[in-house]
Amino acid sequence: MTNTRLCRTFQTAPAGVPRDDSAKYLVSGLAAEGWQAPDWLVPDLEDGTAPDLKDEALANVRDLLPEYAPDFAGEIWPRVEWGYDDEATRERGRDQIATLAASVGDHLDGVVVPKVGRLDDVKAAEAAVEAAVQESGREIEMAIIVETARARSDLREIAQFGRDSRLSALVFGPVDYAAELGGRDVGGPEGGPNWPGLYEAMSNEASANDLLAIGGPFDKLFRERAGVTFYNGDEYAAHVEREARVGLDGSWSLHPNQTEQANRIHLPTDAELREAVRKIEAFTEAKDEGTGAVSIDGQMVDEATLKNFENTVETVRAVHDARESQTRECYDADLLERALAVG
Amino acid sequence: MTNTRLCRTFQTAPAGVPRDDSAKYLVSGLAAEGWQAPDWLVPDLEDGTAPDLKDEALANVRDLLPEYAPDFAGEIWPRVEWGYDDEATRERGRDQIATLAASVGDHLDGVVVPKVGRLDDVKAAEAAVEAAVQESGREIEMAIIVETARARSDLREIAQFGRDSRLSALVFGPVDYAAELGGRDVGGPEGGPNWPGLYEAMSNEASANDLLAIGGPFDKLFRERAGVTFYNGDEYAAHVEREARVGLDGSWSLHPNQTEQANRIHLPTDAELREAVRKIEAFTEAKDEGTGAVSIDGQMVDEATLKNFENTVETVRAVHDARESQTRECYDADLLERALAVG
């Protein structure tokens, strides 16, 4: 987390749905406000949009971005089609990337490429982005969804490729991934597989190569109990907390409620910030007295510990710079002032 | 789990034991019926058979396979001797492989090679299989047991080698593995190490290269409590469920009870199949109306989710084709019919 580029939330919105207003969800995402506004909005031309609506979905993105993007506070990253095992799908992906860059390249930050395979396939996707950049003259980055066994197998080399290419972010795709590996929910409290090794590797390789790392969607949006169906807020929060714990920069959202929760959870808690500020202050004082390591509230603190507390403060500052109302709501004025002062 | 080749159970049986009938366990395995019949039977010439009995064990396999194999519904994979750190053991392994191929090659599906080291050692084992195939004219595959630090270190390259070689399956060997790494059961409810990272990697690399992945033996067959010793069925079931959760194709069995439990657990539960069929039906209907993603029973379902449900149905169909009595016992007739219809 040397990365203070905000991506607490990666919200996909189908760019075309079979309704009178086929752009209904796309507009909702672009017009969201407050905690429900994602840091990254991902207009979805891939699995969220039915085959018959792909063209209309692309048209929706082209029509609406010029109107909404200028007032959208976050970044915009359409998801295009791709597939390591299907050239026809890749060809559609190349067309979508070229069309988006040419038509609304000024309103995009990048494109999200799903279902990539081994390193060679990621390079092919990046070449399509590079070609679109050359053609359109607009700077566009690339995020990939890690959701195949091949991409997981080559993750280290793929991430290193990201050091000097348009690849800027790794996103996890657990649903396709579970299908490839044959993961199952065999019942019981544990539920399905949750791939802790993949999470650790994604966080590590992103950090080793200055990429962003973003978690996977949580699709059990609602729960039913005793006849009543309700938003599954506890399980989603636990999912996002788990992603934050291992150092992912953000989480995937499928719903405005999820966006609100993930935006909040990827902000340090009041307790985290309070501890960070207090210990930075105390350690700074101890250093002035010539100490290298000192016990503060029972914790042995040294330069390494300090970096963790500084991360906390830097995240708060980054959010404060971009969405001041959010930090003002979360922390009392005195704590926030001390946090901004120690940075 | 694109793999519908059945290997829910990998049951080892010592091919020679110090009894009047030294083939007692081998015959039991070959003659097992119903849920106690393993998908793969592994006559063991390695650790399960004492040094003095190796020759008799090999003779048992040669004598009994022509009689029993034709009626055995599953596959037969003898485990031979091997050792990355001992040439004499490898030489015995080569002889065993050659002898098995020449004498009962028509009744075998492959050989299981234990204690392989780095990629080069796996290639040496595969060369022995290839030589035996050339010599005997019988097609035989190879499974390896991943149970050394070296094999784990090279797992990715070893699995890739499996793409275009006789290597078809990766099996985990936790007992040797724990000894190599120095893992300990320090007491408490967690017990010994359980290597989640290795499990994830094995499932991933097998899937990336179209290999089968099979779990490790659970050796605490019986438990004692308050003076009474009984079959440790709860712990074994939890062990198999954990392997199924991360997408392994099958589990190792040391006992007919374990075979029965693993055969059942590697079949989708009634609840899994019911959910899969219902959601495939509902999603198909939604697609017909032009929807790409739709919320069904609170879950956001799209093409990726669909693949998971299709996996469930495909596994049921594969078992149905091979062991119809098992699927008929597990699912009611209506559900099974719907499952076979949506496939």
Next chain:
Amino acid sequence: MTNTRLCRTFQTAPAGVPRDDSAKYLVSGLAAEGWQAPDWLVPDLEDGTAPDLKDEALANVRDLLPEYAPDFAGEIWPRVEWGYDDEATRERGRDQIATLAASVGDHLDGVVVPKVGRLDDVKAAEAAVEAAVQESGREIEMAIIVETARARSDLREIAQFGRDSRLSALVFGPVDYAAELGGRDVGGPEGGPNWPGLYEAMSNEASANDLLAIGGPFDKLFRERAGVTFYNGDEYAAHVEREARVGLDGSWSLHPNQTEQANRIHLPTDAELREAVRKIEAFTEAKDEGTGAVSIDGQMVDEATLKNFENTVETVRAVHDARESQTRECYDADLLERALAVG
């Protein structure tokens, strides 16, 4: 754990602190007795010592080792400065390594190099050690602290480099590591990230290349509850048990209490040793009767299981050879005698 070189405890002691006696903690470490004496003492010239005191800290090590090292039963491994991302720090590290080797090389076993990056950086550190060895004529080994995303990414290649170089041990540095990845303690019982994948990989790669593997520091030395602050002995014990479970050879200590606990936990428990001895005896008897695998107390035991029990006995013997009072205290005389007899 083919490794019986003792390193149950890796205790860092700041080599210079802002007190009248700036060597206070260094002397405490060197003079510690009984269970509080670490197997490895690590005089810290890096984060534990403030910038202004680095020179005095180095002088303390040079002054005190000739006096204390001859009577210190364990090994002595100063931690020098290093940083993959800062040449000036590396230059200080090279000077410290050269100075230590030239002045007190006879009293050192090796140096600990922190914050290494990718393989090339580890090679650069090793070259500094090699140069100091050539210059001074004293044999010195190297341990590295794995605490950057880059080192984790290259861990396999780094460990392989250790096969034929002065690199002898891998140590985990979770505080810097969490800062690099952006790991967080988001509250709740789970606390911060605990990197099970890294632990598994470190244990595996160390075993594959005959290196030692040592866990990371636990910095929450004390806990407060209802106004009273006390030593956090339960959490540290759980931390060390977790490291022992996956096969690490030792644990990091920041305090004499931690050293005592880790020295004890990295000895087999009485129950472990008792089981190991009983089953070795029973299996040996069964082998004499021609059995390859036999069920003992409900567990299926074969040659692979035996290796685990032999590991237990070998660890006890190694500690017995070095610190006989510790094994005599932990096990009754009869059990210890049987253990030494079966080895």
